[in-house]
Amino acid sequence: MDSTGDVVDGSYCGAMTSLPGLVGSSDTPPAPSLSPSRANDFAQCPLLFRFRVLDRLPEPPSAAAARGTLVHRVLETLFDHPAAERGLSTAVSAVPEAWEHMLERRPELHSLVPTSELDSWFAQAAALLGTYFTLEDPFRLSPSQRELKLEFQLPEGPLLKGVVDRIDVAPNGAVRVVDYKTGKAPRAGYGDSAAFQMRFYAVLLWRTQGTLPSVLQLMYLGDGQVLRNSPTTDDLAATEQRIARTWSAITDAARSGSWRPRRSPLCGWCAHQAHCPEFGGTPPDLDSADVRRATGIAV
Ligand code: SF4
Secondary structure, three states: OEEEOOOOOHHHOOOOOOOOOOOOOOOOOOOOEEOHHHHHHHHHOHHHHHHHHHOOOOOOOOHHHHHHHHHHHHHHHHOOOOHHHOOHHHHHHOHHHHHHHHHHHOHHHHHHOOHHHHHHHHHHHHHHHHHHHHHOOHHHOOOOEEEEEEEEEOOOOOEEEEEEEEEEEOOOOOEEEEEEEOOOOOOOOOOHHHHHHHHHHHHHHHHHHOOOOOEEEEEEOOOOEEEEEOOOHHHHHHHHHHHHHHHHHHHHHHHHOOOOOOOOHHHHHOOOHHHOHHHOOOOOOOOHHHHHHHHOOOO
């Protein structure tokens, strides 16, 4: 992906059209599924994938993840307002209500931010929103879709699932897939997981709608960088093959029962060190019903 500082792309501004027939499937068959996040988990560490997808071990709430969800919620609802009202003040004033919405759904988040630290918490979200407004002008945008759920049954594989933050469609029909990140852009050579996530979304659009996105755009609100990529059908075919290889490796692990830990600097963010042999822990016994539910493999 190339990096640019200039994000406001006039070809996607002004009057927008809708993407024909773009709807998310709501009928989820009882079949194994795979999202880009979980595929990235397996690539990072097969044992982490097992803990999250098969064992479904609980993880404590993460401040970074909660902050990200909060900002995503505000940016999603920002476009409910008339264009002329989509200013930074509107976004910032929506932060407390968005947080209340999250607390209603996930009461465990109460412990993450004590009442005495709420002002600081909201200020952090406001700073990220301020960066967003330096990158593009929501007055001039009318997204075709927000928080779009997409699913595609990979032949002889899992149900591929993804939620796209935003899709813009230019008057000429060009489609832009936009994803907000509340962290900083990865250093050179460390952006593979985010690039893979975007191409995973592009595969979903391509396979379900026959749409080849013109632009995949990652907006890093932590440092104001934007990464863009224009995929080709060959790129997406290669991504689909990569997904199929990942699934093949997952089902191999399910058959063999070998979910190898892969130690890396990312272990510092792993919530499961207590169960990880790399850190002196012991994984819980694996339930064959969980293996079958998550992978379709009977063991
Ligand atoms: S601590 Fe590291 S090696 Fe162990 S499960 Fe987590 S990511 Fe994998």
